[in-house]
Amino acid sequence: MENVGKLFGVGVGPGDPELITVKAVRVIKEADIIFTAASTKNTYSLAVEIASPYISSDASIEKLFFPMSKDVKEVESAWIKNASQIAQVLKQGKKAVFLTLGDPTTYSTFGYILKKMKCVMPDANIETIPGITSFHAASARLNRILVEGEESLLVTSGAFGGDRIRHVGSVENVAIVKAYKNIEDINKALKETGLDNRCVAVSKCGRENEQIIENIDALEKRTPDYWTLILASK
Known part of the structure; x- marks a missing residue:
C-alpha cells in the first residue's frame, strides 16, 4: 500500500494565526486537501479562517458535517460517513489535513474522526500534531x-x-x-x-x-x- 496517503490531525491554536506551530504550518502548506468540521446549522469554520494564511491555493477545502443531535444513531452515522470520506482521499495517495481549534486531543472533533478511522481504515497512516489550547x-x-x-x-x-x-x-x-x-x-x-x-x-x-x-x-x-x-x- 505504498500509494496510500496520510492524514494529519492539526491543532491550529485558539485563534491567533501566529500561535500555530511551525510543524503545523509546514503540514498545512503541503496538504492536498483540508478537512474541517462544520455543523448542519452553520458551515462557517473558524479553524479554516485561522489557518488560511498557510493554506495553498492548490489545496481543496472540504467541510465535514457533524450534527448537533442527541440521536446516537444519527451522530454515529455521520462520524462513519466523515471517516469514510477521509479514507477515500487517503486511498488516492493524497496528503490530508483535518483542522481543529486548540489541540486535537483536547475536547476536539478530531477525536471522533480518529476513533472511526480505526474502524473504516485500520491501517491508515495518521499523525496528530498538537496545538496551543x-x-x-x-x-x-x-x-x-x-x-x-x-x-x-x-x-x-x-x-x-x-x-x-x-x-x-x-x-x-x-x-x-x-x-x-x-x-x-x-x-x-x-x-x-x-x-x-x-x-x-x-x-x-x-x-x-x-x-x-x-x-x-x-x-x-x-x-x-x-x-x-x-x-x-x-
Missing part, C-alpha cells in the same frame, strides 16, 4: 500562572453546567472551557467550592473583539458566547 492562551494573555509547585489543575467542560466543578476535591486550579450556556450553574458551583476567589473569564482569546471579564456574575447578563472560558483558583 485556549486555556494556555488565556493564561498567557493574563500573565497568570496556571499551576505551580505541588498544585493540581482540573481541565473540564462547562457545557452542561457546574457539576464537574463540585467534585474537584483538593484541586487548587480549574480551567473551564465551553463556559457559555449554563453559566449561572457554573458560577454557583465556583462559589460553592471556593474557586471564585481568583476567577476570570476570557472570550475570543487572541482574536478581534477579545474580552476579559473579571466579574463572572456579569457573564449571566451577556448573550452566551461559545468561545468563552473561565480560569479559577482557590
